[in-house]
Amino acid sequence: MKKRKGNPMRNKLILPCFLGLLLSSCNPTKYVAENEKLYKEGDVVIHHDSISDERREGFETFLESSLMPKPNKKFAGIYFKLGMWNMGGGPDSTNNFVRKWLKRNGEEPVLLSDVNREYNQNLLRGKMENLGFFQARVTSDTLIDGKFATVRYDAFPGKIYRINKTEFDIDSTTQIGRSIHDSKDQTFLKPGNNYNLDVILAERERIDNDLKHKGYYYFSDDNFLVEVDSTIGNNKVDMFMTIKPETPEKAKTPQKIGNIYIFPNYRETTGSNRRRIPRGTEKYDGKYYIIDRENRFRKKVLANHIFLEPGKLYNRWEHQQTINHLVNLNAFKFVKNDFVDSPDSTNTLDVYYYLTPMQRRALRLELIAKTAAVYNGTEANINWTFKNAFKGFETVTLSVFGGYETQTGGNVNLNSSYIRYGTEVSINWPRLLSPYKWAPGRRYIPRTFLKVGYEFLNRRTAYTLNSFTTNFGYAWKENEQKEHNLTLAEIIYVQPRGISDEYRAQMDTVPTLRHIVDPQFSFGPNYTYTFTNTMEDKKHTFYAKAGLNTSGNILGLIQGADYKEGNIKELFGTAYSQFVKAEADLRHYMKLSASSQLASRIMIGTSYSYGNSRSLPYLKQYYTGGPNGLRAFRARSVGPGSSLPENIGEDNFFADQTGDLKLELNTEYRSKIAGMFHWAAFVDAGNVWLQREDENKPGGKFSKAFLSELAVGGGVGLRVDLDFLVIRTDFAIPFRVPYRDKGDRWVFKYIDIRERDWRRDNLVFNLAIGYPF
Numbered sequence: 001m002k003k004r005k006g007n008p009m010r011n012k013l014i015l016p017c018f019l020g021l022l023l024s025s026c027n028p029t030k031y032v033a034e035n036e037k038l039y040k041e042g043d044v045v046i047h048h049d050s051i052s053d054e055r056r057e058g059f060e061t062f063l064e065s066s067l068m069p070k071p072n073k074k075f076a077g078i079y080f081k082l083g084m085w086n087m088g089g090g091p092d093s094t095n096n097f098v099r100k101w102l103k104r105n106g107e108e109p110v111l112l113s114d115v116n117r118e119y120n121q122n123l124l125r126g127k128m129e130n131l132g133f134f135q136a137r138v139t140s141d142t143l144i145d146g147k148f149a150t151v152r153y154d155a156f157p158g159k160i161y162r163i164n165k166t167e168f169d170i171d172s173t174t175q176i177g178r179s180i181h182d183s184k185d186q187t188f189l190k191p192g193n194n195y196n197l198d199v200i201l202a203e204r205e206r207i208d209n210d211l212k213h214k215g216y217y218y219f220s221d222d223n224f225l226v227e228v229d230s231t232i233g234n235n236k237v238d239m240f241m242t243i244k245p246e247t248p249e250k251a252k253t254p255q256k257i258g259n260i261y262i263f264p265n266y267r268e269t270t271g272s273n274r275r276r277i278p279r280g281t282e283k284y285d286g287k288y289y290i291i292d293r294e295n296r297f298r299k300k301v302l303a304n305h306i307f308l309e310p311g312k313l314y315n316r317w318e319h320q321q322t323i324n325h326l327v328n329l330n331a332f333k334f335v336k337n338d339f340v341d342s343p344d345s346t347n348t349l350d351v352y353y354y355l356t357p358m359q360r361r362a363l364r365l366e367l368i369a370k371t372a373a374v375y376n377g378t379e380a381n382i383n384w385t386f387k388n389a390f391k392g393f394e395t396v397t398l399s400v401f402g403g404y405e406t407q408t409g410g411n412v413n414l415n416s417s418y419i420r421y422g423t424e425v426s427i428n429w430p431r432l433l434s435p436y437k438w439a440p441g442r443r444y445i446p447r448t449f450l451k452v453g454y455e456f457l458n459r460r461t462a463y464t465l466n467s468f469t470t471n472f473g474y475a476w477k478e479n480e481q482k483e484h485n486l487t488l489a490e491i492i493y494v495q496p497r498g499i500s501d502e503y504r505a506q507m508d509t510v511p512t513l514r515h516i517v518d519p520q521f522s523f524g525p526n527y528t529y530t531f532t533n534t535m536e537d538k539k540h541t542f543y544a545k546a547g548l549n550t551s552g553n554i555l556g557l558i559q560g561a562d563y564k565e566g567n568i569k570e571l572f573g574t575a576y577s578q579f580v581k582a583e584a585d586l587r588h589y590m591k592l593s594a595s596s597q598l599a600s601r602i603m604i605g606t607s608y609s610y611g612n613s614r615s616l617p618y619l620k621q622y623y624t625g626g627p628n629g630l631r632a633f634r635a636r637s638v639g640p641g642s643s644l645p646e647n648i649g650e651d652n653f654f655a656d657q658t659g660d661l662k663l664e665l666n667t668e669y670r671s672k673i674a675g676m677f678h679w680a681a682f683v684d685a686g687n688v689w690l691q692r693e694d695e696n697k698p699g700g701k702f703s704k705a706f707l708s709e710l711a712v713g714g715g716v717g718l719r720v721d722l723d724f725l726v727i728r729t730d731f732a733i734p735f736r737v738p739y740r741d742k743g744d745r746w747v748f749k750y751i752d753i754r755e756r757d758w759r760r761d762n763l764v765f766n767l768a769i770g771y772p773f
Contacts, residue, residue, distance in 0.1 A: 028083065029147040030086050031090035031091055032147055036111050036113060037111065037144060037149035038072075038111065038112070038149065039069070039111055039112050039151075040071060040145075040150045042071075042152075043150055043151070043153065044064045044067070044124065045152065045153070046059055046060050046155050047155065047157075048156070062127075063153075067123070067124075068116075068119070068120065069115065072107050072110050073674070073675070074674065075674040076673065081106045081107040082109055084102045084106030085106030085107055085108055088100065088101075088104075089103065112142065112149040117140045117142075120151075120153065121138040121139070124138045125137065128155065128157050130197035130198070131160070131195075132160045132161045132162070132194045132196060133160055133161075134230060135158035137155075138153055138154065138156070140152065140154070141154075159235045160194055160235070161194070161195045162194055163189055163190065163192065163193050163195060163237060163238075164191060164232060164237060165238050165239070166187060166189045166190070166191065166238075166241065167238070167239065167240050167241065168180060168181060168184050169241060169242040170241065174252070175252075175253070175254070176211070176219075179216070180207060180210075180211070180241075183206075183207070183210045187203060188203045189241075195237055203226065203241075204224045204226065207221070207241075208220060212314075213316055213317055214313065215254030215255055215313030215315070216251065216253070216254055216255070216314075217255040218251040218253075219247075220251065223244050223247040223251055224241070224243060224244070225243070226241055227240040228240075253347050254313050255349050256311065256313055256314070256347060257310050257312055257314055257348070257351060258310060258344070258349060258351075259350045259351070260288045260289065260308060260309075260351045260353075261275070261288075261291065261353070262288055262289065262291065262306070262353045263354050263355060264296065264297045264302060264332075264357070265291075265292060265293070265296060265357060266336075266354040266355055267356065275352060277289060284299045284300075285299075285300075285303055287303065287306075290302060295391075296357070296391060297388065297391055297393070298392045301393060301430075302393075304431070306322055307442070321442070321443065322353075323335060323337065325445055326353070326355060328430075328445050329393045330358075330387065330395060331357060331388050331393050332357055333356045333357065334354075334356040335355055336353075336354040337351065337352060337353045338354075357388070358387055359387075360386060360388055361384070361385065361387075362387075363383070363384050363385075364382070364383045364385070365380070365381070365382055366380065366381040366382075366383070367379075367380055368380070368381070368403075379402070379404075380401065380403065381399060382399070382400045382401070383399050384398045385397050389427070392430075392431075393430045394427060394428065394430075395427070395428045396426070397424075397425070398423070398424075399424045399425075400422075401420075401421065402419075402420065402422075403420055403421070404420070405418050417459065417460055417461065418457060419458045419460065420455060420456065420457045420458070421455075422467075424453035424454075425451070425452050425453070426449065426450065426451040427450045431445075431446060431448065432448055432474055434474075440476045440478060440484075441478070443477075444476065444477035446474060446475070446477075447474065447475045447476065448473075448474055449471065450471070451469070451470065451472075452469070453467075453468070453470075454467065454468055454469075455467045455469075462499070462500055462502075462503040463496055463497070463498060463499040463503055463516075464497045465495070465497070465517070466494070467493070468491075469492050469493075470491040471487055471490050472488055473486050473487035473489070473526075474488075481531055481532060481533050482529070482531050483531075484527075484528070484530075485527070485528040485529075485530075486526075486527050487525060487526040489524075490522075490523065490525070490526050491522075492520060492521070493520070493521050494520040496518075496519065503517075511696045512696070512697075515618050515658075516618050518618065520617040521574040522576065522577040522579075522619075523551055523552060523576065524549070524551040524552060524553065525550060526547065526550070527548050528546070528547040528548075529546050531543070531544045532544070534589060540588065540589070540591075542586075542589070543589075544586050545584070546583070546584045546585075547582070547583050548582050549580075549581040549583075549620070550579070551576070551577045551579055551620075552576045552612060552613075553578060553611075555569075556569065556610075556612045561578060562612075563611070563613060563614050568612055577609070577613045577616070577617045578613045579608060579610070579613055579616055579620070580607065581605070581606070581607040581616065581620060582605070582607070583662075584605075585603050585773075586604075587773055595671060595672035596669070596670060596671040596672065597669075597670050598667065598670075599667070600665075600666065601667075601773040602664070603662065603665075603686070604663055605663075606660075606662075607620075607660045607661065608691065615660055615690065615691060615692065616660050618658065621658035621659060621660065621688075622658060622688045623638075623656065623657065623658045624638050624686045624687065625637045625638045625657075627728075627730065627766035627767075628772045628773070629664060629666075629684065629686065629772075630684045630685070630711055630713055631684055631713060631732040631764065631772070632684065632712075632732035632734045632735070633711060633713060633734065634764070636657055636658065637657055638657055638686070638688070638738070639657045639659055639687045639689065639709075639738070640657060640659035640687070640690045640701075641687065641688075641689050641697070641699045641706075641709050641738070642699035642700075642738050643697040643699045643739060645739065658688060659689050659690050660688075660702075661688065663686055663687065664684070664685070664686030664687075665685045666683070666684045666685075666686075666772070667682065668681070668682035670719075677719075677720060678718070678721055679716065679719070680719060680730075681714075681715075682714055682715060682717070682732075683712070683714040683735075684712070684714065685710045685711065685712045685736075686710060687706070687709050687710050687711055689701060689703075689706065689709075699739075708742065709738045710736065710738065711736060711738045712734070712735040712736035713732050713733060713734045713764075714733070715730055715732030716730075717729055717730035717766075719771075725769055725770070726769065726770050727767075727769065728767070728768045728771065728772075729765070729767055731765055732764045733764070734747060735747065
């Protein structure tokens with residue numbers, strides 16, 4: 001008889017607790033008094049013939065969200081938190097630790113007597129008036145269903161009021177009057193638009209923001225008044241914009257920048273010493289007083305991140321850019337600033353920056369546990385960081401890592417049992433180091449990076465690899481949506497060692513296994529461009545990433561390398577790769593409702609190997625499958641083309657299925673269940689192909705029939721959104737298998753979810769962090 005796994009005592013405790021919680025949730029009115037009702041929800045019904053059904057539904061949801069109080073939370077129709085409170089004994093006091101915890105984390109019942117219908121009616125009427133429905137009215141009624149109660153609110157918005165005209169009632173002969181009139185064409189209050197209080201508030205903020213860019217430091221949006229005349233008839237209003245008469249004269253006068261003082265080694269002191277300037281302090285570059293007695297920072301670099309200048313008008317954009325830059329230099333723990341009226345000049349502001357440095361040196365240890373269906377392992381990372389290493393806000397990082405992974409199941413040697421360790425040194429400069437004067441703009445801080453790394457990988461029963469990598473290049477943002485990454489030199493050098501006899505015996509018959517342990521040497525520039533507007537609140541948003549990767553092109557042409565003629569050239573005793581590789585990742589997100597969206601992705605990768613190379617080196621080849629690709633197939637198990645997977649067997653090594661070209665398509669419907677819980681349904685399709693025919697991979701070359709060779713799979717998944725990370729689970733099965741016979745690639749007819757062997761061979765479970773795209 002097969003023994004049941006797990007701790008019997010633990011199971012005995014968990015089951016009653018779960019059943020008790022379920023029963024308590026199913027009887028949410030357990031502690032509701034006889035003369036009381038549990039408040040189920042507030043339901044708003046809009047009565048307006050000219051509003052479409054879709055807009056009416058959104059309007060009702062908006063109004064319902066403002067009702068008070070909120071009913072008890074539900075998950076999948078169950079009052080889960082109320083059930084916890086009931087299990088804790090409800091209103092009864094208790095000293096039992098478990099019951100106290102349940103009550104503290106549960107919710108008391110929200111009762112009908114807690115609902116103030118008159119308050120909610122006024123609240124709804126005010127919301128509608130703010131949107132321009134000035135003659136709105138609301139009635140309410142209570143619907144009783146046993147021990148539950150719902151309050152229904154019938155809202156009658158009436159006709160909406162629209163803007164007839166907007167006048168700026170401000171004296172244009174004054175300086176501030178001219179400043180406001182200069183931007184009146186940009187007003188949000190356009191004739192014909194609906195009256196909307198939120199738009200009026202946004203207009204006041206627009207004017208305030210515009211004035212802040214013109215020097216009016218002391219002006220506030222609260223100094224601006226918008227008067228509305230709704231008596232003109234025909235459901236229209238006139239808007240009159242003016243400055244409040246009590247506005248101080250200082251607020252109506254632009255302010256200039258006086259002296260600028262920077263304290264880059266600031267520590268909290270008494271207020272009397274805060275602005276103390278040492279005698280003999282001279283201006284740097286005729287602009288800034290930099291008080292740095294310890295000489296910890298290069299003044300030229302620090303001054304480059306100060307946008308305000310003496311003698312110029314105050315400008316909010318320059319003020320905010322200075323703060324953003326100082327924060328993003330990653331050298332200061334606190335960044336504070338003060339604007340103070342200058343004692344030497346009227347309408348002039350002296351500026352003080354108080355910068356508290358971070359600890360220059362930091363040590364961090366990371367321990368990572370890894371688990372999957374057939375293997376387990378762990379990894380440790382030690383990172384030593386040295387900030388402001390060369391007094392120019394440079395960051396030097398030294399990383400040492402090590403880990404192991406061992407296969408614990410499965411019927412094939414996945415080559416996944418390994419020991420790895422290595423180190424990486426990186427330097428990050430907050431500027432572009434270049435012999436040419438090249439600046440992509442001052443809004444964002446550009447970066448120059450240099451990384452040098454070494455890794456030793458011992459796949460214990462198969463082979464060992466020594467890998468050296470070097471990267472030098474630039475990263476910069478053009479604007480909030482566009483980002484560039486130019487690696488001037490990427491060098492990858494991999495040398496195999498210690499290939500086992502068992503692995504050698506199999507790679508003689510399976511050339512793909514040989515390709516994994518081929519010496520690899522690639523060098524050349526890379527470029528990546530990224531565009532995204534997913535941070536915007538729109539129905540349709542996009543993400544696009546395109547990259548170009550090259551290696552050995554100029555040197556190969558100079559040396560006349562030609563693998564077809566056997567004329568393969570070497571550098572440092574190793575044949576180098578010669579190729580051009582391009583790829584694109586395009587994503588589209590369509591918001592279907594406030595809690596659901598449709599996410600789609602297409603990935604295209606292509607390459608051309610020539611001269612010194614017949615195909616891409618192994619580390620640069622494409623693959624598909626796994627938790628972020630074709631989720632119904634294991635990683636690197638699909639393709640190329642219609643070729644069969646190799647060396648499937650208990651004592652065989654697994655040959656990764658890789659290629660020189662790639663196409664992958666994904667679409668996923670995402671929706672919220674309740675609280676942190678979300679679910680998704682998805683379909684994935686894709687494959688990889690070879691650039692050239694390979695006798696060991698029949699059907700692997702890219703051809704016109706590539707669409708018939710796409711692998712297809714789909715499934716459903718649960719996501720737990722914890723704000724700081726998303727835990728994702730996916731269950732997927734294959735729909736189409738490309739290496740089956742042409743007329744038998746769709747496998748729907750073979751699906752048998754009740755059959756154990758079918759589930760073992762086809763049902764794929766993925767556990768991952770974050771969304772796949």
